[in-house]
Amino acid sequence: MNAPLLSLSRRLRRTPFSEGVEAAGVRAYTVYNHMLLPTVFRSVEEDYRHLKEAVQVWDVACERQVELRGPDAGRLMQMLTPRDLRGMMAGQCYYVPIVDETGGMLNDPVAVKLAEDRWWISIADSDLLYWVKGIAHGWRLDVLVDEPDVSPLAVQGPRADDLMAAVFGDAVRDIRFFRFGHFDFQGRDMVVARSGYSKQGGYEIYVEGGETGMPLWNALMEAGRPWDVHAGCPNLIERIEGGLLSYGNDMTDDNTPHECGLGRFCNTATAIGCIGRDALLRVAKEGPVQQICAIAIDGAPVPGCREWWPVLSERGHRVGRVSSAAWSPDFRTNVSIGMVRMTHWEAGTELRVLAPDGERRGVVQKGFWA
Amino acid sequence: MNAPLLSLSRRLRRTPFSEGVEAAGVRAYTVYNHMLLPTVFRSVEEDYRHLKEAVQVWDVACERQVELRGPDAGRLMQMLTPRDLRGMMAGQCYYVPIVDETGGMLNDPVAVKLAEDRWWISIADSDLLYWVKGIAHGWRLDVLVDEPDVSPLAVQGPRADDLMAAVFGDAVRDIRFFRFGHFDFQGRDMVVARSGYSKQGGYEIYVEGGETGMPLWNALMEAGRPWDVHAGCPNLIERIEGGLLSYGNDMTDDNTPHECGLGRFCNTATAIGCIGRDALLRVAKEGPVQQICAIAIDGAPVPGCREWWPVLSERGHRVGRVSSAAWSPDFRTNVSIGMVRMTHWEAGTELRVLAPDGERRGVVQKGFWA
Structure with a gap:
């Protein structure tokens, strides 16, 4: 995997589910909100395939x-x-x-x-x-x-409804997208929302306190056997296909929501009291000069995107950057998330992407893949 | 080393010195302020010995x-x-x-x-x-x-003065502790302070902009050959011996400065305007009920301290925690940093430390070791 080692210390906090994550054979982590977030169990590709076909339990306690x-x-x-x-x-x-x-x-x-x-x-x-x-x-x-002691646990994948119903009862099936309800687990009230950082459908359970973490993890693993449940985590390939952004990778405090393609979540005119309202009114009206785009990148599977890759116009001017990229087995191309200037963001525009292993052709897509 | 792998992405930012760090054979990282911080080059023990005898160059760009x-x-x-x-x-x-x-x-x-x-x-x-x-x-x-684009580079160790004088001129020797001056490197003005996260003496250079990072790194490595310069990093053993605290490990937002043994850096009575002043006046006067202590821990070298280890009184009451611990080759004991209640913080008090590999005897020290 060509990844360096991570030195553990209390500062990189464990979670109520860490024991389960370790028992499931976690291979690598990232650090997120000063906490351990698993990134790979079997391999990024195997985890991807399984996420799209079965159901996974994710330790996302780092969503503090x-x-x-x-x-x-x-x-x-x-x-x-x-x-x-x-x-x-x-x-x-x-x-x-x-x-x-x-x-x-x-x-x-x-x-x-x-x-x-x-x-x-x-x-x-x-x-x-x-x-x-x-x-x-x-x-x-x-x-x-x-910061209360609340640790989200996600259940994601096409069989998420079946697994959740087996543990929380059929009423969880009725939760609508981005709604939540209160459900009982072993006498403890839990907020259960239909949400999560994948496009495969699923839930997030807000677990209050540490003690119920492993009992819940184990109950889900036990109940999920018929649907081949496995420990999983946010998957790099799947999130890029679906255009799920990652703060710190795809955007920073340099970017407005409009640049991030999040204009549809802004009602700047009527959001009275919003601290950034004055600064955003003009961009909300006129639109940004650069924006997040889906970019297909030609050639063999790209290496990991560890720094922004410069994106040039055909004539060699810098017009953007790629911030996340991976080979997609399902779409048979390298999928990526980039930020591109308005002169070059139209679908079909050809770009030159300076990947660390050489220049590649990129093509701006109409939208994300999934 | 029994450390898991770290998945790299742009979110875990590289530094202007990353190229040098990699070329020097970094073995492991931690993540600090969303940035890569090396933790081991040869081994924690070898790095420790070398830091105390020679001079090291540290990529501490993560001190944003x-x-x-x-x-x-x-x-x-x-x-x-x-x-x-x-x-x-x-x-x-x-x-x-x-x-x-x-x-x-x-x-x-x-x-x-x-x-x-x-x-x-x-x-x-x-x-x-x-x-x-x-x-x-x-x-x-x-x-x-x-957050300006400023990346500190530290030069630490007993030969730090010699190395810095070779690169910046003899005037750097005159910088007093916790003072700084402006020095020239290849036509660029740099702030150079006598400071750093070790007790071996040394400097921190505040490098503005990324381009001068590697030229400065290389110049220090080149000039340092006579003194056996090596790439290094904050050393776990040395920092515990010296009582250098680590935010997130040894203290959190739950703790007052007085609990952290930092009362000498507080002038609560006269710090007019300080936001926490009202809350701190009483503790500043009466002192805290728990405090950071140096605790020697008996037995073979302790495993890594990845979570707080409970500390009990001889009668079995919980009276504190250990947050950082390591075997000290020089002091021939396990050195540690703990937080202990006032009933048990007197030097010489015997404590029961619940390390993950079993209970050990701990003894509160008069002060840190170095």
Whole structure:
């Protein structure tokens, strides 16, 4: 795999499911929100195939929660995002770009509205807690902000409904996309949402406290045998095919949501109170000058994308970068996520991608593959 | 080494020195501020011996900077820390605990005062940028806060002065501890401070921009041959012997600076404007109920400390935890850093340490070893 070794320490936090992950033979990790996130079990390709055909249990405890509680929780939540939250009801999850005062992306989490005065923000890889605490303090808001002991466990894949029904009962099948309900597991109340970081369908279970982690993991593994359940993790190939972005890889605080193709999650005109609203109004109206695109890359399977690969126009001008790339067995091409300037983002445009093993031809796609 | 593999991606940022690190045969990394930090070159023990006898060049680019610039920069800096900064002059570096409104540690960086209206905060492993930006925004301060493209390179070890003088000239020898000066390297101005995360003496060079990274690395490697220079990194054994704390390992936002033994860096009474001041006044006066201690642990070399190890009193009550531990070849014992309640923190107190391979006897030390 040509990967270096990772030195473990308490600072790279274990999760309530780490024991199960190790027993399942995890081969590699990444570090995400100061926590261990598995990246490979059998191989990236085998995990990919299995995810698309069966069902997997994922330790995504690294999706830490930022909890907002108190009278100003809703106001604070709206300050964080250009998405208009007025129509959002308790029981819903919203994908919310979080922006700073310049409109730059600080995180791209899922907001979970537990009640009018209680929210969880299920975060991507940055200490969003610090920004939210700073804003709450500086604006003297009447709200409590902290990281509760909540660890998401995902169940993903085409047989996810069957497996979840076997453990939580048939009522889980009725949860609609990006909605959640409360379910019982061994006497413990758990928030169960239909969501997750794959396009194969599935659920995320918000496990409060550490003690129920391994009992739940084991119950899912046990119940899932008929459907060939296996430990899994967010899969590089599958997420690129589906256009699921990764904060820190595909975008940073240099980018607006519009550049990230997240304009449909922004209601900048009506998101009154959003901190980045002034900065975003113009780009919301006129559109960005560069944007996330799906780019097919010719040739043999690409090496791992560990740094941004420059993207040039046919005439040799720098017009963008590739941030994630992998060989797709199903689409028989290298799939990738790039950021391309508007002069070259039209579908069908040919680009020169400077991969570390040489220049390759890239073609901008109409949309992502799956 | 019994370490898992690390999957690389752009999100775990490379540094301007990564090429040199790889060429020097890095064996393992950790991830620190979303960046690669080497942990082992030859072996932890060999690196330790060499650090104490020769000189090493360390890629500590992961000590990212938070830059404060503008009329309110000084005011903002004082809001962040209970250390009184009034006497601090441009050209000085201060170790500053950073606390939130509850007095909890958010980071333990080194503040570098470049000018009255310009500071760098050289951070430990948390996105302090988000807290500082949130505070600056909420309090409507007239200050610019961002992460500049500055990558520290450390030169550490007993021969550090000789090596630095060979590259920067003899004037570097005159830099006093925690002071810095401006020095020229190939026509580029660089901030050079006498500081670093070891007790062996040395310097940190703040390299602005990426292009000079490898030329400087190579110049140091070339000039250092007479003193057996080698690529190195913060060393687990040496830092525990010296009582150098690691944010996220030895302390978290649950802890006050006083619990971390950093009371001497707090002037809570006079640090007017510090956000955590109210919360810290009582503990500053009365002292904490638990505190960081050096604990010698009996027996064969301990395994890696990947989670907090519980620490019990002789009668079996939980009185603390060990957060970092290693076998010290020089002191012929296992050295460790723990947090112990005041009933059991007196030097000489015997404790029961629940290491993963069994219970061991621990003894609280008067102070750290080196």
